[in-house]
Every structure is written in structure tokens, then in C-alpha cells.
Amino acid sequence: MENYILEMKNIRKTFLGGKVVANDDVTLKILKGEKHAIVGENGAGKSTLMQILNGLYQPTSGEIFLNGNKVTIDGPGDAAKLGIGMVYQHFMLVPTLTVVENMILGVEPKKGLSLDLKSAREEVKRVSEKYGLAIDPDAYISDLSVGMQQRVEILKILFKGANLLIFDEPTAVLTPGEVKELYKIMDNLIAEGKTIIFITHKLQEVLDIGDNITVIRKGRDVGNISTKEATKEIIANMMVGRAVLFNVKTPVVTLGEELVKIENLVVKNDKGLNAVDNINFSIREGEVLGIAGVEGNGQTELIEAITGLRKVVSGNITVGEVSCINKTPKEITLSGVSHIPEDRHKRAAISQFDLENNLALGVHKEKYSSNGVLNFKKMRKDAIELIKKYDIRPAEPDLVFGRMSGGNQQKVIVARELEKEHKFIIASQPTRGVDIGAIESIHNMILDEKTRGNAILVVSAELSEVINLSDRIAVMFHGEIMDIIDKKDATEEKLGILMAGGRLNEK
Ligand SMILES: Nc1ncnc2c1ncn2[C@@H]1O[C@H](COP(=O)(O)OP(=O)(O)O)[C@@H](O)[C@H]1O
Ligand SMILES: [Mg+2]
Known part of the structure; x- marks a missing residue:
């Protein structure tokens, strides 16, 4: 047994x-x-399953056994009593309170609050030493890095007595250095007799961490495999239900002139703070510049400024000979800038429209209209061609966009943006939420841009994606570019140091 x-x-x-x-x-x-x-892929049902375990949802049917005993879990409080604790993707800490104060929240006070604070501080110290979770009990949450805040979340559930710890995509918000530290903490937890469930959609992580793996696809468990027997190919195959290749072909091209120039750029965020703080870089014809960084370090505001969606405070953006400073998105598009935005639903597509009209979005007037009459025949003909060329599935121009899979929706946007007349393309999180089967083809589409002599800017929170696609990599931290390094010198470790705000020459 x-x-x-x-x-x-x-x-x-x-x-x-x-x-x-x-x-x-x-x-x-x-x-x-x-x-x-x-x-499992995005939307496979991983978080839902774990929220059932944590008592947030009741299953429609099915049974849960803990240590062989059937249980019903009526809420997170109930789960905590059963020794189950979950570290969420988005933390649930009160930023204006200290670490210890956050610990006490949600734990019923037994004595007076002051006494509880004192014993809680001791308990925090004891627990953090035991598991190697170094943390200052009196630090305010708002002063802690994301990695540290995650430690507080882990402490919080340990504090409540968790034996079974659930981590829902915990590395999404971490730098590579912080990821390594988290792995270490997990090892310590295991050494102390805990059990860990770890959710991810990243193949390398699965192999790095798990003893055993359960793969979920479209709400169903499609199998278990021990990590020893697993390879990326096997897991990918289970995740998408067919063989997946991992070959991107970087065309060898001779780089041309500097086409894109960003000089001393300053852009504010919605709070009025400098999100982009005096940034400089350039991109040559045929070159891919990648921007790496933990999300929220100014990447979004940078792209919004370049594409005319956000006001530039000072500095210059030039594409070719044309300045893009404070022009409308339409004017910028017409001057040769294509954009695959990070939020395709908000910025790039209309869910209720069909595939064909989403392929024509933004060019209806220029390409298909004469005297106010739309040329539906030509639109249909072009749509069929593009569907074929970019392998969009299902090949059905009338299909409502919202009904397509994430990967194929993204292919529609990539196809449309690549087909627009342009010399500079910005690809922002180009494969987020995309099934691994489609990642390879999107990567190859982007790399093909090199052979056309276009300049390419890739922004991605996935370090491996940036490294694979880029000729040079700029790392953003707190609105600044820490450094720009050549692909041949780029290692995850070096980039990780820069992503955390460190310098490479400091040592
Ligand atoms: N509260 C909810 N109401 C309606 N649909 C939901 C809700 N939560 C999740 N879903 C849907 O259930 C599916 C699985 O979601 P989720 O468990 O979050 O997937 P994963 O964590 O694997 O990305 C998705 O199609 C999602 O849209
Ligand atoms: Mg999830």
C-alpha cells in the first residue's frame, strides 16, 4: 500500500x-x-483543482481523502485545520503591516494581542530558522521584495500548521536567483517532513522540481509520470496531446543600419512616477533586441510609449528618420511600426468578431474599402491565404475569434501584424497563454523578420524566450536598463543578477 x-x-x-x-x-x-x-497549459484547470483542495470551491462531484480519511473542506480555514496551506499567485499580505503582524492576521487570538505579537515574533524566528526562510520579523511588507513577500506567505501557512503546501505558479514573479532560493526552501520543507504540490506550466521547472508529475489537459488528468522517466518532449506531448518540436531556426543575417533609436526616454506610470527612467538603446536592421526583466519594471510603459499609447515626458524615439514622440497609435503604425501587444484581448482583437475580420482589423479602410464600400471578396481571399500561410486552426474564416484557442488567437494577431507594412515590430509577451504547440511557430515567424531586414523588439517575462530569440538582451529593473549583453555572453545567471538590480562587474 x-x-x-x-x-x-x-x-x-x-x-x-x-x-x-x-x-x-x-x-x-x-x-x-x-x-x-x-x-498543464493555461486554462487546463490546475488552479481550480487546488482551490477545491483549499476549500475555496466545492467540487460538483468527487471525493477527497486526507491520510486515508474522507474529508469535506468548507473553506480555507477548514483547510488550514486539516494541515493544508496554499501560496497563491497573487499574495494576500497587508502591505502596511509588518511580517509578524501579517502572521497574526487570520490566526485566532488566544491571549491578548500584545502577548500574541511577542510569541508570534518568536515563532516567526523559530520557523524561519528551521526552514532557512531568512526574514526580518519587523520589516514592513511594503519594503520587501517580491521574493521576500513570498517567503512571508510560506511562513504564514507554516505558522498555521500546514503539512501539505500548495504553490500555484510560484516562480512567475521571481528572478532566476530567487527561483533557486525557493527551490532550496522547498528542499528544506521536504527535509522537515512536509509535502509539496507545485503548479507550473513551465517544462524545465517540472523537471527541476518534481518527484512525480501529474499532467492536466482541458480539465482532465491525462497521466502521471515520475520525473526520472520524464523529458520535456514527453511532458509537452502529454500537455497538448500531440508531438511538439522545440526547434527555432535563427536565420543568419548581416545587420544593417540602426533603425530604431531610443534616447534618454522618460515615461511616467499611472501613479505619476517614472516608470521608464532615462533609457537608451538602438536596434539595427535585421536585429532582435530582447528586453528581459521581472514584470512591472517599466516594460509595459516603455512599449506603450513607443506605440503611442502613453505620453512621453522627455527623450526621443525615432524609427528610420521619423520621430514617434507623442504621435497617435495610428500615425505610428503608418510610419512602419507593427505591434503584437501583451494583452491581446484589450488591445489587439475583438472577440465577438470572426477570424476574418480580426485579420483585417486596422486595415479595413486602407486595404479593403473603396468609396466607403468594403470589398468582402478580397477580404475573404486574403483571410484564406493568411490562415494557410500561418497555419491558423481551425481554418474557418467565419469562426468567432473568442471561440478559438489562445494559441491560434495569438497566431491571428501575429499574422496580421507581420503582414502590415512595417520595418519595426514590437512583440510583447508574444507567447503568453499560448499552447506550447504554437510557441515554436510564433517564434519562427518572429525570427523570419530578420531576413526582411526589419528591426525587432521582443519583451518577455520568460527568460528562455528572450535568450532564444534575441541577438542582444537589455535587462530592465526599476525603469532603467541595467545592461545590454550579447547573446553569446548571456546566461540565466548573469541576466538574473541584472534582473534583481545587481551589476555584473560588482562581484
Ligand atoms: N470562477 C470561475 N467562473 C467561471 N469559469 C472559471 C472560473 N474559474 C476558472 N474558470 C475557468 O475554468 C477553466 C480552468 O481555469 P483554471 O483552473 O484557472 O486553469 P489553470 O490554473 O490551469 O490555468 C478556465 O477555462 C477558466 O476560464
Ligand atoms: Mg492557474
Whole structure:
């Protein structure tokens, strides 16, 4: 008999009166003392399953057993009593309180509050030493880095007595250095007898961390595999249900003139603070410049400024001979700038429109209208061509965009932006939420731009994506570019130091 700390059996969870099936007959078995990775694409149902375990949702049907005993979990409080704790993707800390004060929140006070504070501080110290979670108990949350705040979250659930710790995509917000530290903390937790469930959609992480892996696809568990037997190809195959290749071909091209120049650029964020703080870089014809960095370090504001969506405070942006300072997005597009935006639903597509009209978005007037009459025949002909050229599936021009998979929606936007007349393309988080099957083809589409002598700017929170695509990599931290390094010198470690605000020559 295997010693399972947790068995979730035949879990089904639907939303909206059964219209959305988030979990469909999922069975998950976790051995005591293991690190178990749950992997699946965006929307596969991973978070829903864990929120059922944490008592936030009730399953529509199915059973949960803890240490062999059937349980119902009525809320996070209930889960905590059963020894289950979850570290969410978005932290639940009160920024204006200290670490210790945050610990006490949510734990019922037994004595007076002051006494509790004192014993809590001791408990924080004890627990943080035990698990190697170095942290100052009296620091204010608002003064802590994201990595440190995550430690507080971990402490918080340990404080409540968790034995089974759930991490929902914990590395998404971390620098590579912080990721390594988190791995170490997890090892310490395991050494102290805890069990860990770790959710991710990143293949390398699955192999780095898990003892065993459960793969979820479209709400169903499609299998278990031990990490020893797993490879990226095997997991990817299970995740998308077919073989996935991992070949990107970087065309060798001779770089041309400097086409894009960003000089002393300053841009403010919505709070009026400098989100982009005196940035300089240039991109040559045929060159891919990548921007790496933990999200929220000014990348979004930088792109918004270049594409005319945000006001420039000072500095210059030139593409070719043309200045793009404080022009409208339309004017900037017409001067040869294409943009694959990070939020495709907000910026790039109309969900209720069909595929064909989304392919023509922004060029209806220029390309398909004469005397106010739309040339539907030509639109249809072009759509069919593009669907074929970019392998958009299903090949159905009338399909409502909102009904397509994330990966194919993104292909539609990539196709449209690449087909527009342009000499500079900005690709912002180009494969976020995209199934791994489509990542490769989107990467190849972007790299093909090199052969056309276009300048390419890739912004991505996925370090491997930036490294794979770029000729040079600029690292952003707190609105500044820490350094720009050549691909041949770029390692995850070096980039990680820069992403955390460090300098390479400091040592
Ligand atoms: N509260 C909710 N109401 C309606 N649909 C939901 C809700 N939560 C999740 N879903 C849907 O359930 C599916 C699975 O979501 P989720 O569990 O968050 O996936 P994952 O964590 O694997 O990315 C998605 O299609 C999502 O849109
Ligand atoms: Mg999730």
C-alpha cells in the first residue's frame, strides 16, 4: 500500500451552471513527503483543482481523502485545520503591516494581542530558522521584495500548521536567483517532513522540481509520470496531446543600419512616477533586441510609449528618420511600426468578431474599402491565404475569434501584424497563454523578420524566450536598463543578477 497524504478522486467542477467544465473527472494522488508537480497549459484547470483542495470551491462531484480519511473542506480555514496551506499567485499580505503582524492576521487570538505579537515574533524566528526562510520579523511588507513577500506567505501557512503546501505558479514573479532560493526552501520543507504540490506550466521547472508529475489537459488528468522517466518532449506531448518540436531556426543575417533609436526616454506610470527612467538603446536592421526583466519594471510603459499609447515626458524615439514622440497609435503604425501587444484581448482583437475580420482589423479602410464600400471578396481571399500561410486552426474564416484557442488567437494577431507594412515590430509577451504547440511557430515567424531586414523588439517575462530569440538582451529593473549583453555572453545567471538590480562587474 502506498502512503498517500492526499487522494482527490474523480473531481468534477463546473462553473456557470455547467457551461464551463474546469475539472472533469480528475484523480490526483500525492505521496507523503514528495514534491509533486501539476503541469498543464493555461486554462487546463490546475488552479481550480487546488482551490477545491483549499476549500475555496466545492467540487460538483468527487471525493477527497486526507491520510486515508474522507474529508469535506468548507473553506480555507477548514483547510488550514486539516494541515493544508496554499501560496497563491497573487499574495494576500497587508502591505502596511509588518511580517509578524501579517502572521497574526487570520490566526485566532488566544491571549491578548500584545502577548500574541511577542510569541508570534518568536515563532516567526523559530520557523524561519528551521526552514532557512531568512526574514526580518519587523520589516514592513511594503519594503520587501517580491521574493521576500513570498517567503512571508510560506511562513504564514507554516505558522498555521500546514503539512501539505500548495504553490500555484510560484516562480512567475521571481528572478532566476530567487527561483533557486525557493527551490532550496522547498528542499528544506521536504527535509522537515512536509509535502509539496507545485503548479507550473513551465517544462524545465517540472523537471527541476518534481518527484512525480501529474499532467492536466482541458480539465482532465491525462497521466502521471515520475520525473526520472520524464523529458520535456514527453511532458509537452502529454500537455497538448500531440508531438511538439522545440526547434527555432535563427536565420543568419548581416545587420544593417540602426533603425530604431531610443534616447534618454522618460515615461511616467499611472501613479505619476517614472516608470521608464532615462533609457537608451538602438536596434539595427535585421536585429532582435530582447528586453528581459521581472514584470512591472517599466516594460509595459516603455512599449506603450513607443506605440503611442502613453505620453512621453522627455527623450526621443525615432524609427528610420521619423520621430514617434507623442504621435497617435495610428500615425505610428503608418510610419512602419507593427505591434503584437501583451494583452491581446484589450488591445489587439475583438472577440465577438470572426477570424476574418480580426485579420483585417486596422486595415479595413486602407486595404479593403473603396468609396466607403468594403470589398468582402478580397477580404475573404486574403483571410484564406493568411490562415494557410500561418497555419491558423481551425481554418474557418467565419469562426468567432473568442471561440478559438489562445494559441491560434495569438497566431491571428501575429499574422496580421507581420503582414502590415512595417520595418519595426514590437512583440510583447508574444507567447503568453499560448499552447506550447504554437510557441515554436510564433517564434519562427518572429525570427523570419530578420531576413526582411526589419528591426525587432521582443519583451518577455520568460527568460528562455528572450535568450532564444534575441541577438542582444537589455535587462530592465526599476525603469532603467541595467545592461545590454550579447547573446553569446548571456546566461540565466548573469541576466538574473541584472534582473534583481545587481551589476555584473560588482562581484
Ligand atoms: N470562477 C470561475 N467562473 C467561471 N469559469 C472559471 C472560473 N474559474 C476558472 N474558470 C475557468 O475554468 C477553466 C480552468 O481555469 P483554471 O483552473 O484557472 O486553469 P489553470 O490554473 O490551469 O490555468 C478556465 O477555462 C477558466 O476560464
Ligand atoms: Mg492557474
